[in-house]
Amino acid sequence: MYDVLLGIGLDDEKRAVAQAEVVADLPDAPNEVTAHLCHVFQDNPEGASVHQLGTVRRAREILEEAGVNCVHYEASGDPGEELIAAADEVDADLICVSGRKRSPAGKAVFGSTTQTVVLNADRPVLAVPGPDGE
Numbered sequence: 001m002y003d004v005l006l007g008i009g010l011d012d013e014k015r016a017v018a019q020a021e022v023v024a025d026l027p028d029a030p031n032e033v034t035a036h037l038c039h040v041f042q043d044n045p046e047g048a049s050v051h052q053l054g055t056v057r058r059a060r061e062i063l064e065e066a067g068v069n070c071v072h073y074e075a076s077g078d079p080g081e082e083l084i085a086a087a088d089e090v091d092a093d094l095i096c097v098s099g100r101k102r103s104p105a106g107k108a109v110f111g112s113t114t115q116t117v118v119l120n121a122d123r124p125v126l127a128v129p130g131p132d133g134e
Contacts, residue, residue, distance in 0.1 A: 002026070004126075005036045005073070005092040007083045007113065008056050012130075015098040016055040019128050020062035023096055030067030035059075036090050038073040040082040050074035080116025087123060095121055098128040 004023050008016050023035055037059055039050045050056050050072045060070045073090065075082040087095045099114030118125050 001034060002032045002094070003034050003036060003090055003092045004094045004096055005038055005083065005087045005090060006059065007079065007095065007097045007117070008037055008039050008053070008059055009098075010039065010053065010055060012098075013055050013058050015128070015130050016059040017062060018130065019096050019098050020059040022126065022128050024063055024066035024068055034069045034071060035063050036071055036073045036086070036092060037063075038075065038083060038086050040079040040086075041074065041076045042079065078116075079113040080120070083113065083117050084121050087121065092123060094124050094126055096126045096128060098130050 004026070006019050006023060008019070020035075023029065023033065026033055037050065037056050039053055039056055041048070056072070063070050073086055075086055083095060083097070086092075095117055097114045097117050099112060114127055118127060
């Protein structure tokens, strides 16, 4: 079995779709892959759960249509750090993220979840290009 942790953002369905399609295309994905659909909440005053997020539901639809087993995972805190911790907890073989195109100044001001994961994870990271090659 092969466990893949997908870091799914809140408001970017196109990125979630791209990630799901890449994971669904992994060799023998329907028989060998479990996709851990993870969202890290930074601010959640309504108490939403990962099951309620449209981006997560859409990724799950694509993966399930391809026959890939899916489970949900949610965390709260810094997205980069929490994705790495989630990967450790589920013993993921791969972390799948999709970043936004940002200038160096934008990364310094706003941070970059993808950059944090790529630089600090102790397991392979698949950075999926966003829509339009971002």
